[in-house]
Amino acid sequence: MKKIIGITGGIASGKSYVCDIIEKQGFKIIDSDKISHELSKIGYPLYNAIIKEFGNDYLLDNKELDRKKLGALIFTNENEKLKLNSISHPLIINEINNQINEINDDLIFVDVPLLYESKMENLFNEIICVYVDRKTQIKRLMNRDNISYDYALSKISSQMSLDEKAKLARYVIDNSDDNTQTMTLKILKKLKGEQ
Numbered sequence: 001m002k003k004i005i006g007i008t009g010g011i012a013s014g015k016s017y018v019c020d021i022i023e024k025q026g027f028k029i030i031d032s033d034k035i036s037h038e039l040s041k042i043g044y045p046l047y048n049a050i051i052k053e054f055g056n057d058y059l060l061d062n063k064e065l066d067r068k069k070l071g072a073l074i075f076t077n078e079n080e081k082l083k084l085n086s087i088s089h090p091l092i093i094n095e096i097n098n099q100i101n102e103i104n105d106d107l108i109f110v111d112v113p114l115l116y117e118s119k120m121e122n123l124f125n126e127i128i129c130v131y132v133d134r135k136t137q138i139k140r141l142m143n144r145d146n147i148s149y150d151y152a153l154s155k156i157s158s159q160m161s162l163d164e165k166a167k168l169a170r171y172v173i174d175n176s177d178d179n180t181q182t183m184t185l186k187i188l189k190k191l192k193g194e195q
Helices: 015-024 032-039 045-054 067-076 078-102 134-145 149-157 162-168 180-191
Strands: 003-009 029-031 107-111 126-131 171-174
Touching: 003 015, 003 162, 015 029, 015 107, 015 126, 015 180, 029 032, 029 078, 032 045, 032 078, 032 107, 045 067, 045 078, 067 078, 067 149, 078 107, 126 162, 134 149, 134 162, 171 180
Parallel strands: 003 107, 003 126, 029 107, 126 171
Antiparallel strands: none
16 A cells, blocks of 8 residues: 655755655655646646736746746735645645556655645655754755845745644654764655564
8 A cells, every 4th residue: 555755844954855865765756846847837737827816927038937036925925825825736736646646656755845834734644854943944045045044034934834844743854964864764664664
């Protein structure tokens, strides 16, 4: 029987690193951000829904979505964020389910940054949270995206705190130090029923 494992965390918490470790162990990972990106390409369902809701102001000259402009809007405006989530989440969840059905592995991992925010807990048998403390998260995001402290803070604050996510998850991987790989491999063994 398939076991579906959700991987969540916060922006700049190190989910990609953990997913790389899991992939190198031979497991398939469904990436909800990639799905979102794919569905919001020109002519795709999410693209059409976003234009209908937010208008042509959020298009670049080549008619692609202006992701930076849309991002700036939703990171600073809760109502607009909820509006975007209400049109994007059902489409993304549907595609995640399609991809799960196409994979025949016993363990399938799904990378969902906004797993709890989008109320997707019921899709998964277990949930892993990739955690870092807030100070480290802000510093990493500032360095990664070359943005100011205030903008990094507003992006992080637009998501549920990592402390809350860690309390809700079955497994927590603390990515603050260099034990991440060891912790990830240990959890994989448990999930495979080897310990």
